[in-house]
Amino acid sequence: MFTVMLQKVFSIAFHSWVEINFENQWYELEAFILDKTYIKKLQEQNSECTGAFCGYGVAVKDFRNLIIEFDRNNTYIQSEGINQDFGVYDCPDELLKEHHQEISAFKAFAYRHIGRHLMNRNEIRV
Template identity: 70%
Template sequence: MEKYLKETTMLDYSNEKIQKLIKERKWNELDEFECIRDIYNFVRDEILFGYNIDDSLPASKVLADGFGQCNTKGTLFMALLRACNIPCRIHGFMIDKKLQKGAMTGIVYKNAPQKVFHSWVEVYHENQWYELEGYILDIMYLRKLQNKNKKCTGTFCGYGVAIKDFQNPTIDFNRNNTYIQSEGITQDFGIYDSPDDLLQVHHQEMSAVKAFMYKHLGRHLMNRNVKKIRNL
């Protein structure tokens, strides 16, 4: 299990602000289940859903941003878990861009790659690995999105969601897997020890021009769309 506890460039849990957060929240004083659950809830609800500048950000930068998406929130989640001596690993995928429709609109959606890089975190607890993806959307954003689409009681795909039961998603951790985008998966890259290792092999593929436009325009428009939903 040692490799699932290792600090890396991206999982920089020795960072002063990460250590300060852990001390303030007293996560190291909790039993393992409560620690996992509390860190999970923190990453889900206090690190808001939003789009960072790059998937390769270290955990400390994601914490400083205060927002993130599947890959970046996962990096922070893993760093906090490992800092509390809880083994975890990362599972990489591609998802269909249609689940981002609504967050992505207009020319941003039109020019986005059809396949979007995605990942979730797997946590080892009580001799079992749990697949955790439900931390991606903060609860405030999700509740507003559900309220906006009250008539949808089954499958929903869009605004960062791809699940079969939109009104009752499995997003709370209680010794169970959690999912929020899993129905959009189109390709499975398998399991890696760390996000650093995963990104060395797989990453978001797009031209230099599109990457520049995403960093300097696209993600800001996407974050604006997300905020509009959250502020309904």
């Protein structure tokens, strides 16, 4: 239900990750956003899940074999939620100025006073 509500509020959700140049190779480090303790607890609470998982800040094809440790590789925790790359920005304000989200006053109110509180409550449960 909550996912449906978010989809009704936002047509697109922004997410960012870090890109590093290490030994003349660029890597995308997206898995840094969730700590290992949180992920482990989430896996314990969803022990029946052996394939794809989407929820609680995670969107992956293989919930049991996450690629979250950097070993000269890209790392992701929301790989299945990425559908467009807007490029590289030095400052989030530049990204939002160019790709801002238009939402109605009602939707903004609903997100501010209901949506974000539901998200926080779900995270606390984990």
